[in-house]
Amino acid sequence: MATGRxxxxxxxxxxxxxxxxxxxxxxxxxxxxxxxxxxxVWVVVVVLGxxxxxxxxxxLTNRFSVPGSEAEQGRDLLGVHFQERGDGDFTLVVxxxxxxxxxxxxxxxxxxxxxxxxxxxxxxxxxxxxxxxPKLAYVQITTPLENQDASDKTTxxxxxxxxxxxxxxxxxxxxxxxxxxxxxxxxxxxxGETIAVPIALLVLLFMFGTLGGAALPFAFAMATIPxxxxxxxxxxxxxxxxxxxQNIVTLIGLAIAIDYSMLVVFRYREQLDAGDExxxxxxxxMATAGRATLFSGMTVAVxxxxxxxxxxxxxxxxxxxxxxxxxxxMGASATLLPALLAVMGRxxxxxxxxxxxxxxxxxxxxxxxxxxxxxxxxxxxxxYLVVSATVMLGFAAMAxxxxxxxGDNRGxxxxxxxxxxxxxxxxxxxxxxxxxxxxxxxxxxxxxxxSSASIHSQLQLAADLKNDPEAQASTIQAPAVFVxxxxxxxxxxxxxxxxxxxxxxxxxxxxxxxAGRHDTGTAEAVDLVHRLRNAYVPAAGxxxxxxxxxxxxxxxxxxxxxxxxxxPWLIVAVLVISYLLLMRAFRSVVLPLKAVLxxxxxxxxxxxxxxxxxxxxLGEPVGFQSSPQVEGWIPIFLFAMLFGLSxxxxxxxxxxMREEWDHTHDNEAAVARGLERTGRIITAAAIIMIAAFSxxxxxxxxxxxxxxxxxxxxxxxxxxxxxxxxxxxxxxxxGDWNWYLPDGIRRALRLPPKTAVESPGSQR
Numbered sequence: 021m022a023t024g025r026x027x028x029x030x031x032x033x034x035x036x037x038x039x040x041x042x043x044x045x046x047x048x049x050x051x052x053x054x055x056x057x058x059x060x061v062w063v064v065v066v067v068l069g070x071x072x073x074x075x076x077x078x079x080l081t082n083r084f085s086v087p088g089s090e091a092e093q094g095r096d097l098l099g100v101h102f103q104e105r106g107d108g109d110f111t112l113v114v115x116x117x118x119x120x121x122x123x124x125x126x127x128x129x130x131x132x133x134x135x136x137x138x139x140x141x142x143x144x145x146x147x148x149x150x151x152x153x154p155k156l157a158y159v160q161i162t163t164p165l166e167n168q169d170a171s172d173k174t175t176x177x178x179x180x181x182x183x184x185x186x187x188x189x190x191x192x193x194x195x196x197x198x199x200x201x202x203x204x205x206x207x208x209x210x211x212g213e214t215i216a217v218p219i220a221l222l223v224l225l226f227m228f229g230t231l232g233g234a235a236l237p238f239a240f241a242m243a244t245i246p247x248x249x250x251x252x253x254x255x256x257x258x259x260x261x262x263x264x265x266q267n268i269v270t271l272i273g274l275a276i277a278i279d280y281s282m283l284v285v286f287r288y289r290e291q292l293d294a295g296d297e298x299x300x301x302x303x304x305x306m307a308t309a310g311r312a313t314l315f316s317g318m319t320v321a322v323x324x325x326x327x328x329x330x331x332x333x334x335x336x337x338x339x340x341x342x343x344x345x346x347x348x349x350m351g352a353s354a355t356l357l358p359a360l361l362a363v364m365g366r367x368x369x370x371x372x373x374x375x376x377x378x379x380x381x382x383x384x385x386x387x388x389x390x391x392x393x394x395x396x397x398x399x400x401x402x403x404y405l406v407v408s409a410t411v412m413l414g415f416a417a418m419a420x421x422x423x424x425x426x427g428d429n430r431g432x433x434x435x436x437x438x439x440x441x442x443x444x445x446x447x448x449x450x451x452x453x454x455x456x457x458x459x460x461x462x463x464x465x466x467x468x469x470x471s472s473a474s475i476h477s478q479l480q481l482a483a484d485l486k487n488d489p490e491a492q493a494s495t496i497q498a499p500a501v502f503v504x505x506x507x508x509x510x511x512x513x514x515x516x517x518x519x520x521x522x523x524x525x526x527x528x529x530x531x532x533x534x535a536g537r538h539d540t541g542t543a544e545a546v547d548l549v550h551r552l553r554n555a556y557v558p559a560a561g562x563x564x565x566x567x568x569x570x571x572x573x574x575x576x577x578x579x580x581x582x583x584x585x586x587x588p589w590l591i592v593a594v595l596v597i598s599y600l601l602l603m604r605a606f607r608s609v610v611l612p613l614k615a616v617l618x619x620x621x622x623x624x625x626x627x628x629x630x631x632x633x634x635x636x637x638l639g640e641p642v643g644f645q646s647s648p649q650v651e652g653w654i655p656i657f658l659f660a661m662l663f664g665l666s667x668x669x670x671x672x673x674x675x676x677m678r679e680e681w682d683h684t685h686d687n688e689a690a691v692a693r694g695l696e697r698t699g700r701i702i703t704a705a706a707i708i709m710i711a712a713f714s715x716x717x718x719x720x721x722x723x724x725x726x727x728x729x730x731x732x733x734x735x736x737x738x739x740x741x742x743x744x745x746x747x748x749x750x751x752x753x754x755g756d757w758n759w760y761l762p763d764g765i766r767r768a769l770r771l772p773p774k775t776a777v778e779s780p781g782s783q784r
Contacts, residue, residue, distance in 0.1 A: 041307040041308070041311060042307075044306050044307045044310060044311055045303050045306070045307050047306070047354070048302060048303050048306040048307070048310070048358055049303070051355060051358045051359050051362065052299055052302065052358070052362045054359075055358075055359040055362040055363055056359075056363070058355050058356065058359040059356065059359050059360065059363070062243050062352070062355070062356050062359075065243075065247055066242065066243050066246050066247055068250060069246040069247040069248070069249060069250025069251070070246040070249075070250070071250075072249070072250040072253040072254070073246055073249035073250050073252070073253055075253065076249055076252060076253045076256060076266065077266075079253065079256035079257070079261060080256065080261050080262065080263040080265065080266070081166070081168060081260050081261070081262070081263065082166075082167060082168045082198075082262065082263045082334075083166050083167070083168070083260055083333075083334070084107065084167070084334060084575070084579075085332075085333055085334075086332060086575060086578045086579050086582050087331065087332075087333065088331075088582075089575075089578035089579075089581075089582060090553070090568050090569060090570065090574065090578060091568070091569070091570040091571070091574040091575040091577070091578045092570075092575075092578070093568055093570075094458065094460045094568030094569065094570030094571075094574070095107075095570050095575075097460055097462070097529065097568065098458070098460060098531075098570070099164065101524040101526075101528075101529050102162070102521050102524055102529070102531070103143040103145075103162075103164040104145075104162035104163060104164060104521060105163070105164060105165065105166060106458065106570065106571055106572065106575075107166065107167040107170075107194055107195075107572070107575075108163045108164070108165040108166055108167050108169065108170035108194075108195055109160055109161060109162045109163060109170075109193055109194070109195075110137070110160075110161040110163070110170070110174075110177065110191055110192070110193035110195060110196055111158055111159070111160055111161070111191075111192045111193040111196075111441065111445075111453075111454055112130075112133065112134045112137060112146075112158060112159045112161060112181065112189065112190075112191055112192075113152075113156065113157075113158045113189070113190040113191075113192055113441035113444055113445060114130045114133070114156070114157045114158065114159075114184055114187050114188070114189050114190075115155060115156050115187060115188045115189075115190070115444060116155045116156070116157075116186060116187050117186050117187055117188060118186055119186070120154045120155060121151060121154065121155060121156065121157040122151075122154070126157075126186070126187070127149045127157070129184050129185060129187070130149050130157050130159060130184060130187070131146065131149050131159065133181045133182070133184050133189065134146035134147075134149075134159040134161055134181070136180045136181055136182065137161055137177040137178075137180050137181040137191065138161045138163075139180065140173060140176050140177050140180045141163050141164075141165060141170070141173055141177070142164075143163065143164040144161060144162060144163040144164070144165075145161070145162050145519055145520070145521055146159055146160075146161050146519070147159055147160040147161070147162065147497075147519070147520040147521060148497065148516070148520045150494070150495065150497075151494065152444075152445060152448040152449045152453065153448040153449075156444055156445075156448050158445065158453065160193075160456075161177075161193070162521050163195075165195075167194055167195055167198060168195075168198070168263075170195035171195040171196070171198045171199040171202075172199075173195070174191065174195060174196045174199035174200070174438075175199075177191060178191050178437075190437050190438070190440055190441030190444065191437065191438065191441070192437075192438045192439075192440075192441030192442055192445075192454060193438070193454060194454075194455070194572070196437070196438035196441075197429065197432065197436075197438040197439060197442065199438070200436035200437060200438040200439065201432060201433065201436060201438075201439065201721075204433055204435075204436070204720055204721075205719070205720075205721065205724075208718065208719035208720055208721070208724065209715060209716075209719070211715075211718055211719075212714065212715025212716060212717070212718040212719065212728075215714065215715065215718060216711045216712050216713075216714045216715040217711075217712075217715075219711035219714075220708045220709075220711040220712050223704060223707050223708050223711065224237065224278065224708055225373050226373070226374060227282065227700075227704040227708075228282070228285065228373075229372060229373055229374045230368065230369055230370060230371050230372050230373060231370070231371035231373065232364060232367050232368045232369060232370045232371055233285050233289075233368050233369070234373075236281040236284075236285055236357070236360060236361075236368075237277045237278045237281035237282070238277075239356075239360060240277040240280065240281050240349075240352055240356065240357060241273055241274050241277035241278075243352055243356055244273050244276070244277060244345065244348045244349050244352050245269060245270055245273040245274070245277075245345075247348050248269050248273060248341070248344045248345050248348045249266065249269055251344045251348070252265055252266075252269065252340070252341045252344065255337075255340055255341075259333070259336075259337060259340075260333050260334070260337055261337040261340070261341070262334045262337045262338050264338065265337055265338055265340075265341035266341075268338050268341050268342050269341045269342070269344070269345055271661075271712070271713075272320075272324075272342055272345045272346075272661065272664075272665075273345045273349070274712060275665055275668075275709055275712070276317075276320065276345060276346060276349045276668075277349070278705055278708050278709070279313075279316075279665075279668050279669075279672075279705050280313045280316075280349065280353050280357065281357065282701050282704065282705050283309045283312065283313060283672055283698075283701055284305060284306075284309045284310060284313065284353070284357055284361070285361075285368065286309075286700075286701050287304075287305045287308060287309035288301055288302060288305040288309075288361055288368065289368065289369065290697075291304050291305055292366065292368075292369075298361075298362075298365035298366060299362065302358055302361050302362055305358075305361070306358050308675070308676075308679055309675075310353065310354065310357075310358065311675070312671050312672055312675035312676075313350070313353040314350055314353065314354065315601065315602070315605040315671055315675070316667065316668045316671040316672070317346040317347070317349055317350035317353065318346075318350070318601050319598050319601055319602065319663075319664060319667040319668075319671065320345075320346040320664030320665065320667065320668065321343055321346040321347055321350075321664070322594055322597050322598050322601065322664070323594055323598070323659075323660050323661070323662075323663035323664035323667065324339055324342040324343045324345075324346065324660050324661070324664055325339065325343055325594070326339065326590045326591070326593075326594050326656075326659070326660045326663075327339025327342060327343075327656070327657070327660045328340055328343055329586070329590055329593075330583065330586055330587075330590070330656070331582050331583075331585075331586050332579070332582060332583060335583070335653070335656070338657070339660070342660065342661070346664065389699075390695060390696045390699040390700060391696050393695070393699070393744070394691075394692035394693075394695040394696050394699075394748065395692065397692075397695070397745065397748050397749050397752065398688050398691070398692050398748075398752055401748075401749040401750075401752040401753050402749075402753070404745050404746075404748075404749040405746065405749040405750060405753065407745075408741050408742070408745040408746040408749065409746060411741055412621050412622070412625045412737065412741055412742065412746065413621075414628075415624075415625035415626075415628035415629055415632075415737070416621060416624035416625045416627075416628050417628065418627075418628030418629075418631045418632055419624045419625070419626075419627035419628040419631060421631050421635065422627050422628075422630065422631050422635070422650055422655065423543075423635065423648065423649045423650065424580065424584075424649060424650050424651070424652040424654075424655065425541035425542070425576070425649035425650070425651060425652055426540065426541045426575070426576025426577070426579050426580055426651075426652050427540075427541050427576070427651045427652065427653070427723065428451070428455075428539040428540040428541035428542070428572075428576075429442050429451060429454065429539060430451075430539050430541070430647065430722070431645050431647060431721060431722030431723070432721065433720045433721075442454055449492050449494070449495065449535060449537075450492060450535070450536065450537035450538060451538065451539040451540075452492065452535040452536030452537055452538055452539060452540065452545060452573070453492065453495060453535040454535075455535075455540050455571060455572035455573065456495060456533045456534055456535040456536075456571055457533065457534050457535070457536065457548065457549065457552060457569065457571045457573050457574065458531055458532070458533055458569070458570045458571040458574075459481065459531070459532040459533075459534075459552065459557065459567065459568070459569055459570075460529065460530075460531055460567070460568045460569075460570060461474075461477075461529065461530050461531075461532070461562050461566065461567050462528065462529050462563075462566040462567070463528055463529070463530070463566070464528070464563070464566060465528060466526040466527055466528050467508065467526070467527040467528070468527065468528055469499055469523050469527045469528065469529070469530045470499075470503070470506055470507055470508050470509070470527060471506060472506040473561065474500075474530070475500045475503075475504065475505070475506050476561070477560040477561045477562050478498045478499065478500035478501070478530070478532060478560070479500050479504065480559065480560040480561065481498070481532060481556055481557065481559075481560040481562070482496050482498055482500070482501060482532070484555075484556045484559065484560070485534050485556065488548065488551065488556075489537075490536050490537055490538065490544050490545070490547065490548040491534050491535075491536060491537075491548060492534070492535045492536065492537055495533070495534055495535035496532070496533070496534045497520070497522060497531075497532065497533045497534075498522060498530065498531070498532035498533070499517055499522050499523050499530050502516075502517060502522075503517070508527070533571075536548050536573065540572045540573045540576050541576050541649065541651075542649075545573045545576070546573070546576065546577055548573065549569060549573050549574050549576075549577045550577070552569045553569050557569065579652065580652050583652060583653075583656060584652075587656055587659075591659065594663060595616045595620070598612070598615075598616055598619075598663075598667065599612045599613065599615075599616050600612075602615055602616075602671075603761075603765070603769075604769055605671065605675070606674055606675075606678050607678070607759070607761055607766075607769070608678075608758060608759050608760060608761050609760060609761055609762065609765065610754065610757055610758050610759070610760050611674055611678075611758055611759075614747070614750060614751075614754075614758075615667065615670045615674065618670065618742050618746065618747060619662075619663055619666050619667060619670065621742065622662065622666050622734055622737060622738040622742055623658065623659050623662055623663060623666075623734065625733075625734075625737050626658060626662065626730050626733050626734040626737065627650075627655060627658075627730075629729065629730070629733040629737075630650050630654070630726055630729065630730055630733075631650070633729060634646060634647045634650060634722070634725075634726055634729075635647065635648060635649070635650070639729070644717070644722075644725050644729065645722040645725060647722045647726070650726055651722075651723045651726060654723070654726050654727055654730060657727070658727075658730045658731070658734065661731070662730075662731070662734045662735075662738075665709070665734075665735070666734065666735075666738045666742075668705075669702045669705070669706070669738060669739055669743045670743065670747070672698050672701065672702060673694055673695070673698050673702065673743055673747060674694070674747075676693070676694040676697050676698050677690045677691055677693070677694030677695075677751070678690075678694075678759075679694075680693040680694055681758075681759055687751070687752070687754075687755050687756050687758060687759070688752060691748050691751045691752055691758075692748070694748075695744070695748050699744055702739050702743055702744070703739055703740070703744070705739075706735050706736065706738075706739030706740070709731075709732075709735045710732045710735050710736055713728055713731035713732045713735065714728060714732055715728065716728025716729075716731070717729055717732065
């Protein structure tokens with residue numbers, strides 16, 4: 021094969037359609053001539069991005085909303101008329117040390133403690149003391165704050181509550197749970213990093229072989245991640261950005277930095293070893309590997325764009341942050357990376373960390389494992405195809421049993437005050453007591469809560485709920501439960517109901533609350549929400565357009581409906597756009613179809629792994645928590661991230677195969693040579709990514725474990741079974757049809773007519 025610029029120009033004479041490669045050569049010449057200025061510009065951009073991102077934390081939020089949903093509309097009315105939001109409410113759990121909670125004196129002490137805590141937040145109110153068991157009482161403390169703001173008040177509220185004589189207090193509720201478990205979450209991440217980072221670093225240093233080479237991905241990441249966070253800082257001034265966007269940017273930024281740097285540096289070394297002088301080697305590298313990174317960046321961006329189009333603000337914000345990473349990385353790959361290589365030249369091979377012989381052998385793949393594997397697959401493609409496809413389809417079949425949940429307190433460590441309070445309620449009333457269902461009714465006129473029709477409807481709804489097997493009858497609260505006759509109650513009773521936030525000051529709106537026996541994300545809790553909306557509320561006679569079922573269980577239902585209502589259509593859009601991009605990149609209608617199908621197979625198999633390890637409890641022996649459901653955000657985030665990252669490997673592999681096909685027009689040689697040249701790169705990048713993602717798997721939270729396992733399993737299956745075995749076996753069997761591009765599409769893409777030797781089935 022010809023090398024250097026002469027080799028590239030020879031290739032262009034044989035295949036004049038690769039005009040983009042010629043443009044990249046001219047672009048690379050410009051970068052070489054202005055390399056120091058390019059680096060200087062990036063330094064300025066990084067400094068500005070770093071300075072902006074330093075103030076990013078204060079702009080981020082963990083606010084969760086489902087715009088347009090019934091639960092969201094109900095919460096908005098709660099905020100306006102009752103000065104509460106639901107997600108910022110605390111629950112004070114009080115356990116009697118001696119005796120029972122039934123004495124009026126004990127209940128007065130509990131009520132006083134709850135009011136002391138509520139007094140620390142403007143607009144907060146302590147509700148009625150409710151009985152969970154003879155020795156356990158609890159009080160809801162409603163607040164007008166968002167979850168994170170309320171969480172920040174946890175410590176001062178606990179101090180204000182103080183001690184209750186003869187009892188043990190636990191301040192719980194969603195804000196307190198978040199406050200108490202945040203330190204555990206941070207410790208889990210640190211523990212994971214102490215394991216994952218050294219492994220990833222060792223593999224990185226071993227694969228690059230020199231400090232000069234290993235410095236490139238770090239320089240790339242140090243440029244792209246702060247720059248992206250700086251852009252996120254700009255967006256954060258115009259839209260809500262989730263607090264986890266920094267984690268997403270760092271994770272994807274590191275993955276892309278390693279992938280792109282490894283592909284480009286290995287190709288650059290290959291050209292140097294072939295005898296090219298440094299600048300000629302760089303031109304060829306950018307026209308081949310550099311071009312591959314640009315198309316790869318486009319496909320990664322398309323996958324992450326799925327999140328931007330989701331009808332949920334927190335997902336959109338994560339998508340914006342994630343989308344900026346490949347876009348910035350494409351810019352760095354086209355400018356910073358070649359500029360750094362132009363400055364370093366042959367110094368890329370200095371400060372060796374592995375023996376010279378091993379480093380030199382990586383430029384020659386005519387012998388060794390990847391050569392042997394490629395030849396073996398070419399000899400027995402059917403056997404390899406059947407075995408690899410069986411493995412992947414077996415895992416993918418398990419994905420049909422995946423059961424998603426909106427998330428709740430299951431799997432949260434019970435070692436903190438807040439989670440101990442949750443556990444006490446779980447053992448008595450059930451976990452649903454912490455986050456009750458709320459039925460908000462607008463009667464249409466001041467004082468309407470006390471009308472005969474309203475009292476009758478409230479009592480009817482309460483009666484239906486008492487007969488429901490999921491509803492906890494003792495937790496039902498509504499104005500009519502305490503005032504059973506029409507007409508405005510006496511001032512003392514009215515003040516008590518207003519204090520409990522069961523009726524607004526005008527008497528026009530009311531709340532009915534009821535806790536379920538199961539946690540908010542369970543199937544039982546979901547079914548209760550549906551019965552409330554579709555059966556009990558209509559049967560009670562409330563106006564449908566003025567009644568809203570809200571609260572944590574209802575938000576969970578609306579979140580899943582919104583998210584998974586849009587998800588399938590966005591998947592279709594991602595697949596279609598990716599197909600069109602790859603059709604231009606590979607100049608084939610077959611290869612991009614195979615690529616998107618293989619990616620779908622990889623993601624589906626990953627879902628199957630989650631089902632086996634968590635739902636089927638096969639992960640328990642190795643320390644994973646069992647869970648009957650997978651958290652609902654995980655399949656969506658996994659698809660968005662993994663579709664792009666997996667496509668990285670596909671583009672790297674097929675780009676090299678396409679290059680070899682352009683030179684030889686021999687399908688078997690192109691497939692084998694492409695695997696030989698990229699197998700080591702893809703495997704090394706996958707090992708580093710698996711090590712990095714494994715940090716999530718060592719946590720105490722089942723959601724993080726599921727996310728980490730999903731990422732690691734997907735990369736492992738994709739880089740080993742799919743790209744290294746299934747893809748080359750399939751391409752061997754497809755033969756010259758791999759490179760088929762109809763004349764009409766070729767003309768639409770402004771490519772020259774095909775030569776006779778390119779026609780499928782042509783004889784050579």
